[in-house]
Amino acid sequence: MNAPAPHRGGAAEARRRRRHRADRLLRLLGLGAISLALGLLGVLIATLVIGATPALTQTKLRVTFAISPELIDPADPGIGAYRLILRRGVAALLPEQPTTMAEWREIGGIVTGNTQFAIRDAVMADPSLIGRNLTLTVPVSDAYDQLGKGLTSRDTPPERRKLSDREIARFDALTARGAVSRPFNWELITRSNSRFPETAGLAGAIVGSFYMLLVCFVVSFPAGIAAAVWLEEFAPRNRLTDAVEVNINNLAAVPSIVFGLLGLSVLIGVFGLPRSTPLVGGLVLSLMTLPTIIIVTRAALRAVPRSIREAAHGVGASRHQVVLHHVLPLAMPGILTGTIIGLAHALGETAPLLLIGMNAFITDPPGGILEASTALPTQIFIWAGSAEHGFVSRTCAAILVLLGFLLAMNAVAIYLRQRLERKT
Amino acid sequence: MNQSFQTHVAPIGAAAAKISTRGVDVFYGPKQALFGVDLDIPRNQVTALIGPSGCGKSTFLRAINRMNDTIAGARVEGEILLDGENVYDPVLDVVELRARVGMVFQKPNPFPKSIFENVAYGPRIHGMARSRAELAEIVVRSLRRAGLFEEVKDRLDAPGTSLSGGQQQRLCIARAIATRPEVLLMDEPASALDPIATAVIEELIDELRANYTIVIVTHSMQQAARVSQRTAFFHLGRLIEDGPTAEIFSTPRRRQTEDYITGRSAAQRPGP
Numbered sequence: 185m186n187a188p189a190p191h192r193g194g195a196a197e198a199r200r201r202r203r204h205r206a207d208r209l210l211r212l213l214g215l216g217a218i219s220l221a222l223g224l225l226g227v228l229i230a231t232l233v234i235g236a237t238p239a240l241t242q243t244k245l246r247v248t249f250a251i252s253p254e255l256i257d258p259a260d261p262g263i264g265a266y267r268l269i270l271r272r273g274v275a276a277l278l279p280e281q282p283t284t285m286a287e288w289r290e291i292g293g294i295v296t297g298n299t300q301f302a303i304r305d306a307v308m309a310d311p312s313l314i315g316r317n318l319t320l321t322v323p324v325s326d327a328y329d330q331l332g333k334g335l336t337s338r339d340t341p342p343e344r345r346k347l348s349d350r351e352i353a354r355f356d357a358l359t360a361r362g363a364v365s366r367p368f369n370w371e372l373i374t375r376s377n378s379r380f381p382e383t384a385g386l387a388g389a390i391v392g393s394f395y396m397l398l399v400c401f402v403v404s405f406p407a408g409i410a411a412a413v414w415l416e417e418f419a420p421r422n423r424l425t426d427a428v429e430v431n432i433n434n435l436a437a438v439p440s441i442v443f444g445l446l447g448l449s450v451l452i453g454v455f456g457l458p459r460s461t462p463l464v465g466g467l468v469l470s471l472m473t474l475p476t477i478i479i480v481t482r483a484a485l486r487a488v489p490r491s492i493r494e495a496a497h498g499v500g501a502s503r504h505q506v507v508l509h510h511v512l513p514l515a516m517p518g519i520l521t522g523t524i525i526g527l528a529h530a531l532g533e534t535a536p537l538l539l540i541g542m543n544a545f546i547t548d549p550p551g552g553i554l555e556a557s558t559a560l561p562t563q564i565f566i567w568a569g570s571a572e573h574g575f576v577s578r579t580c581a582a583i584l585v586l587l588g589f590l591l592a593m594n595a596v597a598i599y600l601r602q603r604l605e606r607k608t
Numbered sequence: 609m610n611q612s613f614q615t616h617v618a619p620i621g622a623a624a625a626k627i628s629t630r631g632v633d634v635f636y637g638p639k640q641a642l643f644g645v646d647l648d649i650p651r652n653q654v655t656a657l658i659g660p661s662g663c664g665k666s667t668f669l670r671a672i673n674r675m676n677d678t679i680a681g682a683r684v685e686g687e688i689l690l691d692g693e694n695v696y697d698p699v700l701d702v703v704e705l706r707a708r709v710g711m712v713f714q715k716p717n718p719f720p721k722s723i724f725e726n727v728a729y730g731p732r733i734h735g736m737a738r739s740r741a742e743l744a745e746i747v748v749r750s751l752r753r754a755g756l757f758e759e760v761k762d763r764l765d766a767p768g769t770s771l772s773g774g775q776q777q778r779l780c781i782a783r784a785i786a787t788r789p790e791v792l793l794m795d796e797p798a799s800a801l802d803p804i805a806t807a808v809i810e811e812l813i814d815e816l817r818a819n820y821t822i823v824i825v826t827h828s829m830q831q832a833a834r835v836s837q838r839t840a841f842f843h844l845g846r847l848i849e850d851g852p853t854a855e856i857f858s859t860p861r862r863r864q865t866e867d868y869i870t871g872r873s874a875a876q877r878p879g880p
């Protein structure tokens with residue numbers, strides 16, 4: 185109906201050029217969007233890494249404490265003038281001995297406030313130390329740590345810094361003697377929370393988060409799969425199941441803090457479960473992951489080709505055999521991936537945990553799901569709100585640890601998916 | 609409603625039939641795919657279903673073992689009797705029905721499991737083997753009868769989906785006969801096979817006939833003529849005519865049948 189060569193000539197050429205231009209534009213837009221996203225992510229990570237770097241090391245002081253028998257109760261090594269032992273130990277490293285009470289206090293304050301208890305615990309564990317020397321490498325307190333890392337400038341006017349000139353001089357003397365070191369800060373993940381940033385770590389939060397995810401997984405994985413299988417494979421199509429379906433989708437969109445309120449009023453209020461515990465936290469989080477798992481499981485079940493179900497029905501498999509022997513195994517990679525991503529999501533959830541009291545100050549890792557504990561995101565929340573300088577870098581480091589766990593979980597999801605898919 | 613003009617050449621009594629259908633309508637949602645099909649399928653014979661694409665051959669086949677139950681919105685009306693029992697009777701166990709009526713689907717659909725497991729699955733869930741050895745024997749025998757054993761004997765652990773299309777189809781045939789059904793429904797079992805594999809399958813069909821009742825859908829007139837004793841011709845959801853294969857091919861009663869088997873379209877047909 186057209187001219188003999190509809191794809192040649194000026195008009196066709198112009199049309200093609202326009203089309204190619206549109207293609208290029210679309211590609212540029214996509215590239216631009218991705219670069220923006222990656223750029224923002226890069227800025228975020230870089231900020232965190234820079235912020236967290238100081239927390240990777242900890243300034244420490246190597247001190248030899250003389251455990252004089254006359255300072256310790258012979259009947260009970262738990263009772264003794266450990267503060268004096270501490271102060272004398274540090275003072276022995278200094279060129280000038282303190283004369284006033286205030287000077288003694290300052291000297292004791294060079295090391296972290298827990299040190300006298302660390303000495304006491306060592307003596308209680310090994311009473312043969314009495315009468316001998318005990319050498320410990322202890323963290324210095326936050327202000328000296330900041331000074332040691334060069335985060336406090338010596339040029340700041342004295343009234344605007346925490347340490348006086350005299351204190352700085354003492355620290356320099358200790359450094360000159362070689363008693364100060366700055367090793368890698370393993371305590372960040374081996375110790376639990378503390379009032380003092382120099383001894384605060386994430387162990388309690390990591391263990392708490394682990395228990396919580398365990399509870400969450402144990403509750404929501406089987407329940408989610410069972411619900412999805414029923415909805416997808418067995419439920420009749422009627423108003424009731426339609427309503428259930430719509431509400432599951434709604435549930436996935438409920439703000440997490442609402443689940444926290446539910447946990448507070450129902451789990452703690454009505455059922456009397458102990459507050460601040462991984463059990464309650466895990467249950468609240470499973471309310472959040474359950475709809476996610478149901479949705480991904482249903483999608484994975486739906487993605488199993490009809491022909492496989494027909495093949496199984498065709499040899500006379502009953503409905504449950506079709507599901508258990510054929511459909512579910514094929515859907516498993518998708519289900520696992522979705523579940524891990526749901527759990528990763530739960531790991532980073534903060535708001536509901538604040539409501540059920542998982543932001544308490546707890547200095548020991550929980551021994552089980554019934555002991556009070558914190559979680560990684562709530563620990564970050566607590567540290568971010570603390571005044572001491574040392575908590576700033578520790579907060580960044582804690583965020584990196586959390587991101588690391590999230591990344592690891594996603595990597596596991598990808599690995600599992602590829603492995604399971606290769607097998608089928 | 610329009611069965612009056614349906615011609616049964618050499619009618620076989622419903623009593624002799626393994627399967628007889630009466631007034632079968634099948635709907636997919638609002639769309640009706642089959643209209644009042646009355647057909648008797650005699651035991652120990654091969655019945656071929658022929659007809660143009662989309663005329664409802666697969667739909668009819670799938671109505672017999674209630675495979676349409678698994679399609680949302682599909683509905684079957686009328687009666688389908690298997691040994692005089694209505695397969696749509698609510699008391700009938702559909703699992704048992706499908707064990708008695710095996711099926712080979714139009715598209716090969718092996719399980720994404722090993723070749724061995726594909727064949728062993730049916731016998732295992734129906735408790736047909738008392739030992740691993742017995743099960744292995746069933747698997748080997750079924751594969752051999754489907755003409756696949758020689759090709760796969762060294763890799764029974766390989767996934768069934770790793771086979772070629774034609775091999776997959778033979779695997780599905782082996783899977784279907786492994787449960788020793790009374791009736792075998794085959795939906796274009798040879799459409800993906802080369803002539804040699806087709807010959808193996810046709811031989812198998814002929815051999816199975818002694819013990820089984822076979823319904824086969826085929827687009828190949830030659831195949832219908834070779835393997836079947838009776839042929840039924842479908843057109844636009846209706847059974848146009850059925851009878852002994854030789855008669856359908858030599859002296860069809862109806863114009864549509866003749867046009868179809870001679871390969872003429874309605875437009876080419878000379879005016880009356």
Ligand SMILES: Nc1ncnc2c1ncn2[C@@H]1O[C@H](COP(=O)(O)OP(=O)(O)OP(=O)(O)O)[C@@H](O)[C@H]1O
Binds near residue numbers: 639714
């Ligand atoms: N699942 C389904 N949903 C809706 N309509 C369907 C479905 N399956 C088949 N149909 C319709 O029913 C009619 C008969 O289809 P059927 O598959 O039985 O044809 P057929 O004779 O087997 O064709 P072919 O030779 O191409 O396999 C067709 O019009 C088809 O569109």
Ligand SMILES: [Mg+2]
Binds near residue numbers: 665666667714795
């Ligand atoms: Mg078909």
